[in-house]
């Protein structure tokens with residue numbers, strides 16, 4: 001029988017009543033003839049609570065025990081979902097990650113999936129079981145310890161199961177009814193997209209759109225898993241939600257597909273560093289060793305052999321970045337007069353595969369921001385995106401103005 005993967009996020013399993021509603025949706029797909037793999041998150045708020053317990057008990061925690069604690073929320077929902085299905089006379093059982101087993105690396109709290117053997121679950125399907133309810137977000141390391149896949153990781157569990165079982169589709173049930181051109185809470189004209197290309201979704205997710213874990217989109221793209229994002233709170237038709245798919249399956253799209261933003265961006269400036277060969281390596285080497293995710297970089301014109309170097313990184317990595325640079329200075333590898341951290345910035349990005357073939361997008365973006373009096377502090381571009389850093393107080397204005405300028409309220 002064809003296999004379908006259905007993933008339910010925290011808000012979709014937040015109460016017993018919601019678990020029942022989700023189970024009903026599963027029942028509908030079973031009645032259509034699918035064998036279903038259900039991936040569940042923990043009840044909403046549960047993982048945060050568990051993370052809080054760990055931090056309070058042991059600030060410098062052993063990551064293996066963090067995973068043991070934090071993975072437990074999913075065990076509860078997996079069992080409850082299986083029970084609910086059984087109450088509806090749907091043959092179902094639950095599986096924790098290690099029982100499948102979903103084998104990961106040993107990188108606790110950020111493990112990567114290595115392998116998902118299908119024989120255990122397939123043997124049960126062959127015996128007449130119709131639904132395998134799997135606890136998302138968790139796996140087992142080669143050492144036999146429980147691992148987790150990073151926050152939001154059950155999206156990645158879902159896509160990995162879809163790839164391993166050759167599922168027809170991977171449906172991600174959440175509290176929004178799809179992927180929007182931008183955050184509807186900021187721009188009321190935001191429009192739900194029927195389809196979006198993997199690459200665009202990957203950019204939007206990594207640039208701040210919270211709807212899917214970035215890693216899950218990466219996996220879906222690699223294994224060409226059709227991903228659908230849809231709401232568990234509404235009655236759904238077969239073409240509901242947003243389909244994340246290969247570019248070739250999208251006939252028409254706007255040049256810009258979406259505007260993403262991130263509030264958690266900081267701008268760091270090293271004032272007056274010596275402009276010599278190797279200076280960039282001397283600065284960004286230690287940052288990378290310290291695990292700082294540097295995004296945008298600008299080096300200014302040098303004057304009398306000295307220059308300013310500016311880069312951006314997530315706000316919560318500022319302290320780590322400062323320490324790495326200070327240490328490099330102490331070791332005599334770099335020399336600067338001052339290090340200024342500006343945490344009052346936001347990153348706004350325009351994303352669209354249409355940019356590959358159409359010019360003028362950057363110019364239009366800059367003109368729009370300038371007409372609104374928004375000063376651009378840093379710019380970065382790639383083949384399908386343009387990002388700018390602006391003062392955080394302009395975030396809403398900038399998103400709305402760009403949404404209007406690129407007429408994203410209109411479908412292509």
Ligand code: ASP
Pocket residue numbers: 009010041042047048073136137150151152153154155
């Ligand atoms: N429960 C985990 C989290 O809150 C994993 C997930 O829901 O995707 O991050």
Ligand code: MG
Pocket residue numbers: 009152155211212213
């Ligand atoms: Mg999520």
